[in-house]
Amino acid sequence: MNVGRIGGLLSRHLYLYQRSFARMLEIFYWPLLDLVVWGFITMYLQDAGVSLHGAVAFFLGALILWDVLFRAQQGVAVSFLEEMWSRNLMNLFASPLTVGEYLASTMIMSILKVTAVASLMMVFAWVFYSYDMLKVGVSLLPFIINLVVSGWIIGVLTTSIIMRFGQQAEVLAWGMVFLFQPISCVFYPLEVLPPILQSIAWMVPPAHIFEGMRAVLIEGVIPVTHIVWATGLNLFFFVVIVAWFYHTFNICKEKGMLVRVGE
Amino acid sequence: MSKPILEVRNLTKKFGDFTAVDNISFDIHEGEILGLLGPNGAGKTTTIHMLLGLIAPSAGSIHMFGLDLAEHREEILQQVNFSSTYISMPFSLTVEENLKVIARLYSLQNIQQRVDAILEKLEMSDIRSKLTRKLSTGQMSRLTLAKALMTEPKILFLDEPTASLDPDIVHKIKAFLKEYQRNAGLSILYTSHNMREMEEMSNRIVFLQHGHIVAEGTADQIVQRYGQRDLEEVFLKLAREPKAQ
Numbered sequence: 001m002n003v004g005r006i007g008g009l010l011s012r013h014l015y016l017y018q019r020s021f022a023r024m025l026e027i028f029y030w031p032l033l034d035l036v037v038w039g040f041i042t043m044y045l046q047d048a049g050v051s052l053h054g055a056v057a058f059f060l061g062a063l064i065l066w067d068v069l070f071r072a073q074q075g076v077a078v079s080f081l082e083e084m085w086s087r088n089l090m091n092l093f094a095s096p097l098t099v100g101e102y103l104a105s106t107m108i109m110s111i112l113k114v115t116a117v118a119s120l121m122m123v124f125a126w127v128f129y130s131y132d133m134l135k136v137g138v139s140l141l142p143f144i145i146n147l148v149v150s151g152w153i154i155g156v157l158t159t160s161i162i163m164r165f166g167q168q169a170e171v172l173a174w175g176m177v178f179l180f181q182p183i184s185c186v187f188y189p190l191e192v193l194p195p196i197l198q199s200i201a202w203m204v205p206p207a208h209i210f211e212g213m214r215a216v217l218i219e220g221v222i223p224v225t226h227i228v229w230a231t232g233l234n235l236f237f238f239v240v241i242v243a244w245f246y247h248t249f250n251i252c253k254e255k256g257m258l259v260r261v262g263e
Numbered sequence: 264m265s266k267p268i269l270e271v272r273n274l275t276k277k278f279g280d281f282t283a284v285d286n287i288s289f290d291i292h293e294g295e296i297l298g299l300l301g302p303n304g305a306g307k308t309t310t311i312h313m314l315l316g317l318i319a320p321s322a323g324s325i326h327m328f329g330l331d332l333a334e335h336r337e338e339i340l341q342q343v344n345f346s347s348t349y350i351s352m353p354f355s356l357t358v359e360e361n362l363k364v365i366a367r368l369y370s371l372q373n374i375q376q377r378v379d380a381i382l383e384k385l386e387m388s389d390i391r392s393k394l395t396r397k398l399s400t401g402q403m404s405r406l407t408l409a410k411a412l413m414t415e416p417k418i419l420f421l422d423e424p425t426a427s428l429d430p431d432i433v434h435k436i437k438a439f440l441k442e443y444q445r446n447a448g449l450s451i452l453y454t455s456h457n458m459r460e461m462e463e464m465s466n467r468i469v470f471l472q473h474g475h476i477v478a479e480g481t482a483d484q485i486v487q488r489y490g491q492r493d494l495e496e497v498f499l500k501l502a503r504e505p506k507a508q
Contacts, residue, residue, distance in 0.1 A: 005367065005370065008364055008365075008368045009364070009367075009368065011363070011364055011367060012360075012364040015355075015357075015364070016353065016356065019355055019356075086351060086353040086354055087350065087351040088351065088353050091350065091365070092368070094316065094343075094344075094345055095369060096336075096337045096340045096368070096369065250319065253319040254318075255278065256276075256312070256318045258317050259312050259317050
């Protein structure tokens with residue numbers, strides 16, 4: 001791994017974001033809009049006397065963490081789209097940049113996006129709904145790290161599909177993560193799922209993360225079992241998906257798709 | 264003659280049933296400009312993409328600086344670059360920003376000095392802050408040439424670098440390239456559809472047709488061998504020959 005090359009590719013995205021109002025808006029607009037809507041829903045439920053212990057923490061906390069997953073995935077997948085749209089893939093992969101360095105730079109980009117979005121949402125939730133997520137403290141950190149890794153896994157999967165099938169698959173950069181939302185149990189406990197879906201959900205790291213998050217936010221306990229499961233599953237899927245990406249990259253080189261992917 | 268800096272042996276590329284490049288072999292020596300000539304679809308660009316490691320060959324080998332591209336991709340690509348009228352660079356970055364990103368990808372030192380120097384050499388200093396999307400075709404060609412030359416490659420692949428440019432810019436680019444090549448001892452693989460340009464630029468020419476090498480030598484040797492008046496007539500004769508079954 002050459003740190004200079006990773007930094008080089010990262011600088012290409014930072015130049016882009018510092019200039020592009022549309023891209024900055026994309027980072028901040030939807031998360032803030034989500035927060036406004038879910039904030040009002042939470043207030044309505046409280047006013048209506050719905051008995052839901054820790055409703056604010058339940059919904060707003062879940063929403064902020066969902067955005068961590070979503071932005072981590074987008075950081076990887078949209079970075080690839082940017083290269084595809086600007087027909088820059090040839091410049092990158094005809095340079096000494098390796099596939100591993102490419103992936104590393106997109107993952108760092110996703111950390112930057114997640115940090116920006118999550119910070120803003122936490123400030124917004126604190127100012128408008130008096131919800132201070134920082135009060136929960138470091139016990140949420142393992143879940144946030146696991147969510148970022150889950151986002152990378154979904155992002156790399158999305159990127160490999162876009163690389164293989166071209167522009168017709170680019171909508172997946174925004175849609176793929178929602179495929180995992182129902183079984184990730186973001187806004188409801190896992191027990192509300194039908195038994196068959198519960199079995200599937202236990203194999204998905206975000207389900208453990210959101211279950212664990214609820215235990216931290218509402219009950220104030222640290223669910224070690226969920227952390228261990230989420231970490232183990234994430235490590236397994238991360239190794240599998242990176243190997244899959246290398247495999248897809250080689251298939252694209254064989255089929256000559258790397259030079260045509262933006263067409 | 265010096266040892267070849269680039270050696271291609273029995274290179275083949277098949278896409279399903281279609282053979283784009285069929286068992287071709289050629290060398291490029293240090294400081295040599297080799298012209299790769301052929302009609303559209305002859306396999307020129309596919310060959311260059313294989314030389315850049317962007318397309319995996321179906322068979323054959325590529326060695327540069329005595330190293331196998333399949334095993335020493337990073338070391339080789341560090342010393343190689345390419346330019347083409349058909350490639351682009353990120354539109355939302357300025358000329359200078361794009362060059363800085365490339366400089367980092369090639370782990371160059373003294374990046375600002377390198378960028379300043381290449382911009383000055385290619386008379387682009389006045390457009391360094393211009394967004395890439397606002398460049399004219401000629402300026403874009405010079406930018407892709409700047410990104411290729413800034414890394415001081417030992418081998419340069421130029422895929423139709425002057426296509427769709429006006430004669431004034433073509434003249435400037437050719438003059439610059441010839442002078443740069445002489446001073447730097449650069450080896451170049453050059454493709455073009457312009458026969459005069461090919462004769463003028465190349466020390467030797469490889470003529471590709473339907474993925475095969477059908478002629479090889481200096482422009483004069485090829486013209487004599489086919490009994491034509493000039494390279495353009497040879498091109499027309501060879502390009503119109505039907506594909507052998």
